[in-house]
Amino acid sequence: MNARMETSDACDLRFGQVGIACVRVRRVDAAALCDELERRVRAAPQMFSRAAVVLDLSHLLDLPDDGAVDALLEAVRSAGMLPVGLAYGTSDTEALAKRMGLPLIAKFRAAYEPVGGTAAAAEPARAEPAAPIQREPILSAPAPGSMQGAQHHAGAVRSGQQVYARERDLIVTGAIANGAEVIADGNIHIYGGLRGRAMAGAQGDEKARIFVSDFRAELVAIAGHYRVFEQIPDDLEGQSVQCWLEGEKLLIAKL
Amino acid sequence: MTAEIIVVTSGKGGVGKTTTSASLATGLAMAGKKVAVIDFDVGLRNLDLIMGCERRVVYDFVNVVHGEATLKQSLIKDKRHDNLYVLAASQTRDKDALTQEGVEKVLDGLSEEGFDFVVCDSPAGIEKGAHLAMYFADHAVVVVNPEVSSVRDSDRILGLLASKTRRAEKGETPVTQHLLLTRYNPARVAIGEMLSVKDVEEILGIEVLGVIPESENVLTASNNGIPVIVDTNSLAGQAYSDTVARLLGEERPLRFIDVPKKGFLQRVFGG
Numbered sequence: 001m002n003a004r005m006e007t008s009d010a011c012d013l014r015f016g017q018v019g020i021a022c023v024r025v026r027r028v029d030a031a032a033l034c035d036e037l038e039r040r041v042r043a044a045p046q047m048f049s050r051a052a053v054v055l056d057l058s059h060l061l062d063l064p065d066d067g068a069v070d071a072l073l074e075a076v077r078s079a080g081m082l083p084v085g086l087a088y089g090t091s092d093t094e095a096l097a098k099r100m101g102l103p104l105i106a107k108f109r110a111a112y113e114p115v116g117g118t119a120a121a122a123e124p125a126r127a128e129p130a131a132p133i134q135r136e137p138i139l140s141a142p143a144p145g146s147m148q149g150a151q152h153h154a155g156a157v158r159s160g161q162q163v164y165a166r167e168r169d170l171i172v173t174g175a176i177a178n179g180a181e182v183i184a185d186g187n188i189h190i191y192g193g194l195r196g197r198a199m200a201g202a203q204g205d206e207k208a209r210i211f212v213s214d215f216r217a218e219l220v221a222i223a224g225h226y227r228v229f230e231q232i233p234d235d236l237e238g239q240s241v242q243c244w245l246e247g248e249k250l251l252i253a254k255l
Numbered sequence: 256m257t258a259e260i261i262v263v264t265s266g267k268g269g270v271g272k273t274t275t276s277a278s279l280a281t282g283l284a285m286a287g288k289k290v291a292v293i294d295f296d297v298g299l300r301n302l303d304l305i306m307g308c309e310r311r312v313v314y315d316f317v318n319v320v321h322g323e324a325t326l327k328q329s330l331i332k333d334k335r336h337d338n339l340y341v342l343a344a345s346q347t348r349d350k351d352a353l354t355q356e357g358v359e360k361v362l363d364g365l366s367e368e369g370f371d372f373v374v375c376d377s378p379a380g381i382e383k384g385a386h387l388a389m390y391f392a393d394h395a396v397v398v399v400n401p402e403v404s405s406v407r408d409s410d411r412i413l414g415l416l417a418s419k420t421r422r423a424e425k426g427e428t429p430v431t432q433h434l435l436l437t438r439y440n441p442a443r444v445a446i447g448e449m450l451s452v453k454d455v456e457e458i459l460g461i462e463v464l465g466v467i468p469e470s471e472n473v474l475t476a477s478n479n480g481i482p483v484i485v486d487t488n489s490l491a492g493q494a495y496s497d498t499v500a501r502l503l504g505e506e507r508p509l510r511f512i513d514v515p516k517k518g519f520l521q522r523v524f525g526g
Contacts, residue, residue, distance in 0.1 A: 156413075156460045157414075158410050158411060158413050158414025158415075158417070159407055159408075159410040159411040159414060160410075160411045160414055160415075161414045161418075174460070175458075175460050177407070177410045177414075177458070177459075178407055178410070179407060179410070179411070180410075180414075193457075195458070
């Protein structure tokens with residue numbers, strides 16, 4: 001009767017966010033591909049050696065035949081990377097993936113999916129082994145899904161707490177205390193005092209911005225470019241401000 | 256009927272947690288409630304001194320947690336109030352001697368004994384002792400001094416109260432948070448040496464339950480083993496009485512937060 005009960009603790013199945021590099025193939029030339037990837041692996045072995053990669057064939061005018069794809073996959077392998085699937089493309093790509101016994105990676109699907117197109121396939125591909133170390137946020141509960149609204153945090157963020165909005169904007173209606181941290185892959189909107197740290201564009205989005213209604217921050221950062229405030233400038237303290245990136249420069253101005 | 260559990264905590268040490276625990280427990284008992292006050296500071300026990308019962312400790316909190324003594328044997332009856340009991344900490348053990356199950360058992364036992372309030376005097380820090388003191392709480396009194404490091408530590412504690420308590424883990428109504436400002440010196444606030452009530456409320460985002468003025472009576476009372484609330488002539492004692500009344504739902508205006516105006520004679524002769 002309870003066969004399910006007995007096995008339910010055998011594993012957890014969930015959609016995690018895993019770091020997979022995407023190799024976008026621009027021409028069907030296995031030798032050139034191998035050389036180029038080898039060069040990349042040598043340049044950053046920590047990052048690329050035995051890294052899981054997805055082959056994206058959508059930028060080729062015509063889908064290559066099975067033999068050519070096999071050669072491309074072999075090229076990736078001999079360069080020292082591990083091809084784990086194909087990026088989603090047309091239904092031809094899907095058929096090709098099936099023949100090759102490779103999964104289609106759903107993450108890249110949305111970009112190519114024609115409106116109303118088939119939404120089948122692909123899902124099993126997400127169970128990839130190579131998960132990079134992810135910052136484990138204390139207070140976030142990001143739900144997977146391709147179209148995500150902003151994450152809303154009501155109330156104060158206390159010293160020592162961290163709120164992370166993964167792959168989306170973060171809205172905080174409350175104060176962020178000294179020693180507290182709010183992080184978002186998108187923009188950050190704070191309707192309250194910011195006395196702690198705010199980091200937008202955590203995955204490198206340089207267009208991300210931070211909006212604060214009462215600015216007293218320790219640190220603000222966008223896409224890794226940060227500014228610390230040992231002394232908050234008089235003209236900004238307690239003001240509504242926005243922060244954005246212009247080139248390498250993190251700018252802050254009153255709203 | 257379950258006892259209401261109040262944790263007195265702060266993060267930072269030396270801000271007045273034990274003084275506050277003793278006075279709140281005594282004040283609640285004076286209001287006719289049956290109250291137990293527990294010292295969670297295992298290894299550095301102080302509450303028994305402030306309550307003036309240090310020579311009557313036979314069995315302590317750790318003994319009860321480990322089943323080496325019954326709750327009845329360990330509860331020390333206060334010499335001034337019949338409905339007030341002290342559960343002392345062990346001085347010879349460390350904080351790992353406490354377990355979550357053991358603490359829960361003691362608190363459940365106190366509920367069964369018909370206690371109205373259990374005041375948990377938390378140790379400083381955010382480690383096991385402090386965690387266990389706050390874990391089962393219904394109300395939290397966060398003691399804060401008007402200076403920046405104390406305010407920051409209190410902020411940390413407020414965050415833990417909202418996430419690391421039984422109520423938070425079970426998704427029940429959150430622990431009620433109260434702020435108690437102690438060692439408040441209006442004169443030093445006026446010249447900008449101390450944070451004001453308003454500053455602290457603004458930084459922490461919650462209202463104060465009470466403001467206890469800095470007073471020599473606190474030290475004297477502590478040294479004599481008398482909770483300062485018993486000393487009705489002292490400003491600190493009166494401020495604690497107000498605080499207890501507010502905790503019981505009464506509305507009372509904040510006192511002792513402005514610089515006292517000097518009377519005519521004081522102005523003439525210097526005060």
